[in-house]
Amino acid sequence: MSQQVAQVDTLFLHELGDRFQVVVTRDGERVFRGVLELKETNAGPRPGKFRKKDGSSEKPRSPDEFVELARSAERIRISDHTSKPGRAELQEMLDGYQLEALVVRTCRYCAGNGRYSPITEDTAIKADRDYICPDCATRELERELSFKGGLTGAAQDRLEDLLLDVQDLDRITNLLKGDLDPDLTKFDEIGATVDDVDPVRTADLDLHPKLQNQVEGRFETLLPVQSLSVRNGLFDGDDQLVVSATATGKTLVGELAGVDRALKGQGKLLFLVPLVALANQKHEDFKKRYSDLGLNVTIRVGASRINDDGNRFDPNADVIVGTYEGIDHALRTGKDLGDVGTVVIDEVHTLKEDERGHRLDGMISRLKYYCEERAKKRDGYDGAQYVYLSATVGNPEWLAKRLRATLIEFEERPVPIERHLTFVDGQEKSRIENRLVKREFDRKSSKDFRGQTIIFTNSRRRCHEISRKIEYSSAPYHAGLDYGRRKKVERMFGDQEIAAVVTTAALAAGVDFPASQVVFDSLAMGIEWLSVQEFSQMLGRAGRPDFHDRGIVYMLVEPDCRYHGSMDMTEDEVAIKLLKGEMEDVRTRYTESAAVEETLANITVAGKRAKRLNDRMLGDIDTQRSVGRLLEWQFIDGLKPTPLGRVVTRHFLSPKDAFRMLDGIRTGLDPYDIVAEMELAENES
Template sequence: MLDAYQVEAKVVRTCRLCASDGRYSPITSETAIETDDETICPECARQQLDRELAFKGSISGDARDRLEELLLEVQDLDRVTNLLSGQLDPDLTKFDEISATVDEVDPVRVDSLDLHPGMQEHLESRFDTLLPVQSLAVEHGATEGRDQLVVSATATGKTLIGEMAGIDRVLNNKGTMLFLVPLVALANQKYEQFQDRYGDMVDVSLRVGASRIADEGGRFDPEADVIVGTYEGIDHALRTGKDLGTVGTVVIDEVHTLGEDERGHRLDGLISRLKYYCESGGAPDSGDTQWIYLSATVGNPGQLADQLRATLIEFEERPVPIERHVTFADGREKIETEKKLVKRAFDNKSSKGYRGQTIIFTNSRRRCHQISRKLEYSSAPYHAGLDNRKRQRVERQFADQDLAAVVTTAALAAGVDFPASQVIFDSLAMGIEWLTVQEFSQMLGRAGRPDYHDKGTVYMLVEPDCSYHNSMEMTEDEVAFKLLKGEMEPVITRYDEGAAVEETLANVTVAGKQAKRLNDRMVGEVPTKHALGKLLEYEFIDGLSPTPLGRAVTRHFLAPDESFQLLDGIRKGQHPYEIVADMELRDEH
């Protein structure tokens, strides 16, 4: 009609939804958002997205901002809302990529090491040159008895530094090597590895914490060359006056455990007590024990190295790039999504000829079994509730590529040593606590190994407005973006009254009048005077000696309130099962 009147006009698309509300809203190819076979303006698309989010339940500001950002980027509302039901559109789920980084370090040739002939020959049969972090450690005295804190990403070769130093010293008659880890499963795994690699050169023995319940025949063999143990297993030996032999080297793996609420103070106390043992005659040449601390994740490495009186060896390297993805799904949808991801990874091979394999982290043993049963390809649950034989079978099957996935608890994340290409977070909780940035970084670092894979892939499956316990203040979607953007927290050991009393009692039991010296050199600040006052009040010590009650409390790693609850139940004549049930229920509340 306008042409007929010879009136020039430009055709402009408008938003139908705005028009139905009496508004004129022109849209261009840069602003148009596709939905249901039509185009609408960005403001109406945002409103539609908000309605969809309200239907799904509350969602955090960070998650909403992320979805809105994607909406404006891809200009397709349906593609974005599909993310809320676990859709795996890789262009949309991809949050970022952590590039592979390799710092320039001149590699040290293995044939230049000048170690004991047995260790020298062993290393030369495996490698021509050391990896960068190993080269740095050797250049700064790792094989000359220097104490070191080694901070480097997962799969960069930290463990070999401790092995080189410790076994060389064993073979040169400079004392036993202790290799300490936080969990029984990790101790069993390390024990098997040491047996396989070095069993022809040294005697390897195992000490884990279970023996604190019934300590029958659990004595150390002072003649042992290498003892692999849990922190608790070695600490129990110290608290009960056992002979550790002559200790030449102590390697403490996962030393960032010092920053954990529950276990941090116990590791802090163990290090101080073990140093006292070594200085008091349990070391060659009056205290000449080498200490090597290993960690992948420390926010304050310089400060921690100073506190531990060790040389810092820090190496920033990511052997392969890691893609990080986020998608949204509820508990039921998560398993369907995991099925697709596990299948997709296992159906593809890397340029090195390895199938993609997956570690799925979740927050309970029950959920491990539930997920594993429902995956289409072969998989297995893997957690601390399985016996050692079953865990070893899973490790072997995974290494042989007979399993497409393992489903494990976050509690085992510290040292699950599976060469996986993909890590999936079914949950962002560890038990009833949200993951910390340190734990998250450690776990995602399991994705991608340089000898097996071209890249690593990480998927976070996030349930909006979800929490796993009423004590959790944040929701899973809030936690997800906090972790993705998070700064590494410093490793700091904090002491409340219970922790101060527990560690001071252990130090009195081990060192008597020297207890204050042990407290003073710990990483955390311990209020010694106050703790001693409480120990006298509780009748755990008499002077600076533990009472029989105090010995029982420290032998069983009891906090003061647990001790009193046990005593109260015993005095009332309660059955042991009732006492344990009361204590468990108290913890739940």
């Protein structure tokens, strides 16, 4: 005992009923734990019984050993959780041995478990009516999280950081019960930034007189990204890659160039987008804006000649709004698109997507070939100008170089965006979404606009489910609705007649709803997690400079959630990755199947010159290998498509899908059964 006593740093005393816990520490480590009972003597309270705790048992020790421990300790501390009579009794006992002790603020949990853990104003964490140390608070939080479902390390670190920051365990655990304390849910704020760009006056533009009058009537000056584009060769016919955040006005860059050239007889405008919903909206916008200038506006989506609204595609129109696939189908089937003066490709970052990226890459190459061949045959036609638009690109310089385009990059964000993150049970999401929608719609901006919400989720069924549970007026919005219903929702949202739209993540780029708030009910698009690009694009929908003072984004994240067995991350892991992630590079990568599909399409369009089309695409294609596969599968004969090859490329079939259909036909399967088997195989893969 004497060797141990000589090295005592602290003797810690804490009341336990009618006894006192004794803890001895040396170099920060506990070396002794026991219990002390006091007895009354003529000289005052003195040590009566003293026991050393050994696990769950207690071994009697001499009361004199307690006195020896106390005299050898550098300091004696009494827990502030000890009652006032208990403190007085201890102080009187120690005074009898001429020993001094201080009452210190300690962690109740630690004291009760025989640990000496002093806390200060800076380290104390409120837990119900107690104050505890950070270690105990973290353990309590982990215990709470285990009831809610496991969080990944990154998400747990986020909550633990918040815990140490706000020093209130109840506020953190309330977050897991759906509390929307904005001081805690707020992850960060993306500030508004305005680059110093000298604006171009619209009166100084040299546009076709009809367009010039219209533009001057709408704007006195161009926005910064538009001014940069004009100063860097937009009206000189230069190809441009315009990278700028949502709502900064980049779409007008393509419109000005294309409409001006169309009015001057320098070829029609093709405005291409990835989704039918966006094509429909642009078609309506362009008809309203440019029909009065004498331009005929038409739409081309998919392979159909009749569109949702009954409008017949007119290949001779001055302005063609189309989906990538709609125009590519026209190219693959040899349609005459006339003289194309300007091609605007919106959402060009689609090039990086696994399924659609290679088709956009191929379509661009085929469209350039079409325009080049037409220019060789027609005097006075010099080919097309290409304007590529994107809000999100991780490697803009590389992409601009590969597209042979001038990079116009503008990083202005018109209004600040607050990004909020909270972890909730899946059953609680609808209730929280209802609260967020109501809270936002009850606010008005300084520009006198109500706050409106876009809720993104991952299925059409979920869109309807959420919308039904929102008390204020709302509407589901997805590609499964007919054209008239979608237009009605767009009008009602624009007129502030509804508080929210609930849409699928797949329509993130689809429609320009002027919302002040974006809520992520899910971080998945179908059965795939969102990419950083997609997430950035979607949150960029929050806040418009002409309507709102700021944008708000809420991510409602379900811990340990996966929406499909193929997902290798959980939703809380994805949330932290998206919030902290860097923008992915836009590159097109080819599997053998994709390479074969695009080579077949290029052979169908260009015959023997298909390799030239392959070579200028963004992704690398082994043309010789792809041609070998096409010959082996009898999709081509020489460098011409066979009837089978024409059907495959006309319907955008992958080789795998083509063979599944052929096998079904050869075995006499009903067409519906063929489709069912293909869907089953796709789900299993």
